Amino acid sequence: QRELNSFLWTIRRDPPAYLFGTIHVPYTRVWDFIPDNSKAAFQASARVYFELDLTDPYTISALASCQLLPHGENLQDVLPRELYWRLKRHLDYVKLMMPSWMTPAQRGKGLYADYLFNAIAGNWERKRPVWVMLMVNSLTETDVRSRGVPVLDL
16 A cells, blocks of 8 residues: 555666656655655665756756746735735744744754744745745744755655
8 A cells, every 4th residue: 555655656668767756845754654665766776866956056046036026026916915914924923933943953053043034935025926835834843843954856
């Protein structure tokens, strides 16, 4: 049963190739639930290719620019008024709580809550709604505690 929902597809050729589909989450949140057949495919593979090259400055720049609304627009212009204010109150709450969510290990590495909040939510009022939704979903206590952990994103 565990292998039925493994998100692993086999391309039948010699040698076999595999496609593993995931969502962008810290691997510590999902690795224990990755089926053994998927882990075995990783271990047997000579090469692994990722969706994006996050070491390429062009890729980083393109990702940053596609998140933004057209020039001159902000989120307050495109969201219903009440939703915008609920979002703003929620982000104010997250910013207030973030210091208590951080781990001693994060603090030991020199991470500060304000820096982390701005790294995740900075310029949020200029982002497209879909990117704000992804951002809000990553601003939970569990996700904040996992910052600095590699993301499983294959």
